[in-house]
Amino acid sequence: MNVAKWIDVTTEKLYSLDHFVVPQHYERDIESILIPHGIIMDRVEKLARQIVADIPDVEEPSLVVCCVLKGGHQFFADLVNQLKKLQTSSGRSIQLSLEFLKVKSYHNDTSTKEVKFSVTNNELMYYKGKNLLIVEDIIDTGRTMEKILERLSEYEPASVKVTSLLIKKTSHSNGYIPDYVGFAIPDAFVVGYALDYNEHFRDLDHIAVISEHGKQAYAL
Ligand code: HPA
Numbered sequence: 021m022n023v024a025k026w027i028d029v030t031t032e033k034l035y036s037l038d039h040f041v042v043p044q045h046y047e048r049d050i051e052s053i054l055i056p057h058g059i060i061m062d063r064v065e066k067l068a069r070q071i072v073a074d075i076p077d078v079e080e081p082s083l084v085v086c087c088v089l090k091g092g093h094q095f096f097a098d099l100v101n102q103l104k105k106l107q108t109s110s111g112r113s114i115q116l117s118l119e120f121l122k123v124k125s126y127h128n129d130t131s132t133k134e135v136k137f138s139v140t141n142n143e144l145m146y147y148k149g150k151n152l153l154i155v156e157d158i159i160d161t162g163r164t165m166e167k168i169l170e171r172l173s174e175y176e177p178a179s180v181k182v183t184s185l186l187i188k189k190t191s192h193s194n195g196y197i198p199d200y201v202g203f204a205i206p207d208a209f210v211v212g213y214a215l216d217y218n219e220h221f222r223d224l225d226h227i228a229v230i231s232e233h234g235k236q237a238y239a240l
């Protein structure tokens with residue numbers, strides 16, 4: 021059976037806010053819920069299994085898990101919790117080290133040309149010869165990940181894999197597809213589960229579509 025690489029989320033199946041718990045301060049700012057928190061958690065558990073199944077069963081398996089901040093932090097935290105519980109096929113646990121890359125490329129709901137990094141060359145030297153797993157919240161145009169991969173390759177890691185919780189189905193995509201994807205989503209601006217709109221909504225557990233009211237209330 022040919023199993024799709026991700027769950028295809030469509031706008032035909034949106035959940036009403038009335039059916040879930042949403043912080044009162046965001047009630048007017050989101051249109052509907054696209055992916056409830058419980059489904060995200062179940063999907064993260066499965067992605068962790070797939071990631072571990074692909075790790076070579078060597079004597080001392082190890083992985084450097086790189087969180088792309090800030091949006092990736094919740095997915096990263098939940099994914100690492102799952103990875104810690106898992107073992108390779110011959111029963112070896114995987115030594116994890118955790119790294120953080122801070123990247124910024126959005127203004128309101130628009131991707132900017134420039135991708136700003138705040139990580140030093142000294143920190144990146146550590147990646148040489150390591151097996152990296154980059155953890156991102158969303159692939160939209162694909163440009164940010166392209167820049168990250170370009171920059172990291174200079175530091176000669178042994179291997180680089182990428183997982184993104186979301187991939188957006190947009191005509192602005194450069195065609196980049198990560199190794200492990202949670203959900204493919206429609207071309208709408210989404211927030212929650214650490215994804216933000218000008219730093220707001222990171223404290224919402226579900227992934228939701230922002231409303232016009234929300235866009236205006238938190239515009240810069
Ligand atoms: N929401 C939040 N951050 C993003 C998005 C989005 O839809 N696309 C790219 N970064």
Ligand code: MG
Binds near residue numbers: 088089091158
């Ligand atoms: Mg991001």
